[in-house]
Amino acid sequence: MAMPIVEMRDIRKHFGHVIALNGVSFDVRAGECHCLLGDNGAGKSTFIKTMSGVHRPSSGEMLLEGTPVSFESPRDAMAAGIATVYQDLAMIPLMSVSRNFWMGREPEKGVWPLRTLDLRKADEVTMVEMRKMGIQLRGPDQAVGTLSGGERQTVAIARAVYFGARVLILDEPTSALGVRQTANVIGTIDRVRKQGIGVVFITHNVRHALAVGDRFTVLNRGQTLGTAVRGEVDAPTLQDMMAGGHELADLETSLGGTI
Amino acid sequence: MTDAANAAPDERIKSVSPLRRALIRPELGGICGTILVFILFGAIAGNSGMFAAEGILNWTVVSAQFMIIAVGACLLMIAGEFDLSVGSMIGFSGAVMAILSVYLGWPLWAAILFTFALCMAIGALNGWLVIRTGLPSFIVTLAFLYVLRGLTIWGSVYFTRQTIISGVTERAEGDWLAPVFGGKVLTSFFQWMGENGWIATFARGSRAGQPVVDGIPMLVVWALALVIFGHWLLTRTKFGNWIFASGGDEQAARYVGVPVNRVKILMFMFSAFCATIFATAQVMEFGSAAADRGLLKEFEAIICVVIGGALLTGGYGSVIGAALGAVIFGVVQQGLFFANAESSLFRVFLGAILLIAVIMNTYIRRIITGER
Incomplete structure (x- = not known):
């Protein structure tokens, strides 16, 4: 496997006495879509903000093509080729x-x-x-x-790609979209990936992730629970990992496995 | 690349009629309003001298005054902020330059330059406070509305025991900077037109034979220069794009690296700069400063801008529109006078047109953004 463009090792982030991230490891390679899954409050936002230079990690290492880096601002991250598309603040x-x-x-x-x-x-x-x-x-x-919501996301993605992004972080690009618009955005992700850009796709929708992801990392309570490769994992397993197991399983039986 | 560029148009996109396209131009309201106002006063005040050279100069000067402060207010409003201290800034800057030159013996040019620097620094302070505190600019500049007016009255009473500071005319004699604000241009052209009998000349008195209108006041030149500069800056430069972005969505602009704070502070400074130009021209014209100058000008500037199609929420508007708003304002204010109408009706008109403009703008915004 190729060397990752960006690698985050054992990232921790504390806000006062709140531990937002408690040892997160994550990496993204050229031409892949790495999905970061997690429920609300799992630390997804904090993590991508750390990756895109908004926050600085309390501890942990960040490597850009093997060399340690530290970003002071989003501008630094952008200059290094890490572009972030935020859900509703793109345009x-x-x-x-x-x-x-x-x-x-x-x-x-x-x-x-x-x-x-x-x-x-x-x-x-x-x-x-x-x-x-x-x-x-x-x-x-x-x-x-x-433009529709999906088109706006696409414009933001096109912009990032045109300006030389090597890693594209998409913050819940599909969570506010309808079926067809979601399909468009996922199609765009695929197109971008084929150009050799590493895509970090943040979502809490397992089906959207499985539609396009090459690897899947689940974040729960500020920790990563391991990374799975496409084909090794199915939707219920990811769902369980995200929810931390039990309650959802109970709910699922009563709802007949529709979530 | 060219293959993609020449691809067939998407059949799902409805073609947009030129009328609808014109409708979403921010200046549209201003253009219609200007035409309407001229037709109206052409009909009711056409014989009153309103459209003779002297009458034209009269409402042109008033419009130019509005224009100067409207340009500053317009760019600031597009950047997403208000400046309610414009009126007080006019009084304040006039008083500062008059006190410095008449009572403290500064040469007038030094007093003018210092006043510009001081007022722009206050503008920067306004902007800095808005950004650092995160308070609405409405509140911060409202505070300065009172602070500056209070200082102006206190200063002029302290130095002169009255609220008018006169004696600037004498100080302006021989000064190199004063004519830049108080002078007139094209005087020989007007002289020539007078000699040819194309414009009215004085028949009697010491100025017999001279044209009644003997030149274009520098105030008008400043107004036009500011409008051209503002329009160019806004629509043709990178900085203009940043102004739109800062007012349209601060956070989105920040994420792509637009220096929102710098843009906003510079626009507060520009607004103060425009107010000071207004004040300087007025001081040169009257030869005095007065503590009550510029009263309510902040609202009149905002009204011009809104008539010109800008949104109060920022991110959308036009300098040309604001300039047309100023023309409407000036023509109506002076036109009612020429038509011998009750001048208090002017305020009724103002309120009505403001309401209409805001309602229209809201409707236009819905068209642009496709909201329903």
């Missing part, structure tokens, strides 16, 4: 797709102080990248607000 609805796509990294032309946005380049690249992702825009000036 600004009132702004156009093109302006959103380039936000923070706008192309410019001309000389200071008359340097202006290169709107033509911005619009052309946006249209091309959107088509690659299978989104047909009315025009680059279409407002993001008119």
